[in-house]
Amino acid sequence: MKKVFRIMRFDPEKDSKPRYVDYEVDVNEEMTVLDVLHEIKAKQDGSLSFRRSCRSAICGSCAMNIAGKNRLACNTQVVKLKKEIITIRPLNGFRIIKDLVVDFDTFFRKLEKVIPYMISKTPPPEKERLQSPEDFKKYEQFTMCILCGSCTSSCPSLWFNSEYLGPAAFVKAYRFYADSRDEGKEERLEAVSDESTGVWRCHVIFNCFDACPKSIDTTYAINQLKKAAIKGGK
């Protein structure tokens, strides 16, 4: 069946602002949005730029706004969108580099601000540190984040404040906060509690949770950080 893909294009060397171009593609039952983008690039316009790599929803490269929602192009099947015209835009709130490719340097720099690594103050044992399966469960789902940016891009707090650290960074912070092995809880709470860029800019509208392709409970993580920050007087 034929569908129209309305794709936002922007060439920094030619365009002063983004524009939409329509592409008609004959799609079958199995095709994902990523397959469609490849098809357009191969047969209609070789200059169309987008990121992709694993095509199995684990590398986080191909997050974009598809039919009004942030999703991964690689695990979104076209037929499931149930639309005749499918609009594809780059992630909102991120600077566009070209077409569907946005600037992720800023995103990764924000991640660095939450001390995104385990802090140990005591020397490690000869073998593994012990951790009960119950303690492991407390943070396991937050290790599944693929840093695709879907959540952070969906958050209005980011749209109005580009310095806002955003849910992906908070999920990373909480992943360590909830890890029984970590000994840097104080520093990390401090790092996420800044009045203008930290967790307090989250107004609990669940956009991030809704956008996460790995179904991570981002809002829970942020709320837990808020609670801990209140307790800690941050």
Place this chain on the structure above:
Amino acid sequence: MVEHDVIIVGAGLAGLRAAVELADTVDVAVVTKVYPTRSHSGAAQGGIAAVLKNADPEDSLEAHMFDTVKGSDYLGDQDAIEILVNEAPENIYELEHMGCPFSRFPDGKLAQRPFGGHSHPRAVYAADITGHAILHTLYEQCVKKKVRFYSEYYMISIFVRDGIMRGIMAYDLKSGRIEVFNTKAVLFATGGYGRAFKITSNAHANTGDGLSVVLRAGLQIEDMEFVQFHPTGLYKHGILLSEACRGEGAYLLNDLGERFMQRYAPKMMELAPRDVVSRAIQQEIDEGRGIGKKDYVYLDLRHLGAERILERLPQVYEIARDYLGVDATKEPVPIQPTAHYSMGGIPTDIYGRVIFGVDKKVITGFYAAGECACVSVHGANRLGTNSLLEAVVFGRRAARTIKEDLPKLKREPIPREDIEKERKYVESLFEGDSKENVAEIKAQLQETMTKNCGVFRTESQLKEALEKIRELQKRFKNVRVRDKGSVFNTDFVDVLETSHLLDFSEVIVLGALERKESRGAHYRKDYPKRDDANWLKHTLARRVDGEITLEYKPVVITRFQPTERKY
């Protein structure tokens, strides 16, 4: 010109592990075509092997070594394998100390599960996202150590003269500039090449760039004919469904509902090594016992129960649901063998130094580790969970060698004419209109490789493949980059990647055509037996004046003499 003492190319497990090792004391930078956390190591699912004895006190280093040697069909170099297994436990503990979120046993120790070809349960894992867990942990350590990344820089070429590595040239996608890096040492951790095949578990980025760049620089690549086909790729998509499924107890079923592995590996059944299982599946399909006589069989997880599937194999569940609409807790999952891993690669010694020729001459300042390298711990067939292990162990080893070598290494100048030559090559790709479609050439190559250079091979198939590849190479000469812009030109990257696919694929097919025996993942229907008298040796390929020439070097055998391989 950018100067660093050490450049690592690639930010998967091997590259990042090396970066972590070097960052404290050395001027090191990582050049990577994707952001580090997008590297394909992150797609590894089932586990990483080490003898920790958490699940089985009877396990031993010797057993791990023997399993790996036997798994390699005796083509693995046993000195390297011994290092791999001996250094495994400390490397795993180190990852745990860095914070890696490994799954746990009730006693709080690292959990371990069974895996194909391993005689004891020794796969340490993080549910079915083990690669992702380790990749992100190493990235976190890189952030901690403030490692300098050149992310989304695509390496185009290397500068090697007089047996000395001098640096690399790369395309910075974001700025659109071509940058030359002048270095004392370069470590390749550029990964695999599954994208030469139509059905593959590999990422789009896995185009074997490192291998073809090395070939173009006049150096060698080793054992390229040994391509691992993973038994359980998602039907039609090729996406990996972890061997951990079978490690947890899943069955393989044919159209008659039989657990057909009984006929092929009565002892190990579904947990035989990958080459054995992939051949069994292909044979079932070829003999008309695929499901509905089609080209797939079933991976059945249902008897494991929903709770265990969702806890231990959440990603497998998601993939089956999202791509085929199959609920793995209620229905069997259609699977077929999928091109997965490259046993061959850039020849190195056990210290990670790139070597050349039968006499193993060291290329000064050049190192390789991980899937792009061939040390060779996997020989003719890799065991599951040994690849993450190799990346970590030999990434660390190569870094330590570099540290030792650095005081002796100088930053040798890159001759101006060498840089000019590479720049002209790039310019030539932009000159004029394209008379061929790069995507079509790539698709035809992938089609040919999957059809003619797969699980089973014959002389006529391989000859057909070789002819096709050479035709495509000719047609490629008329390919030009259609996007004439400079910023984030993925058309340009596609063109370079496709040229790489065409280059090393010729080596795979030639190596397979010449090797008139069946060993590990290389199975010749016309030569179905292993032939130790003539073929217990590694293939070395090099390109001289456009022609591939092959030579052979002996296998290092220390403790285990080759015997018949049965499972």
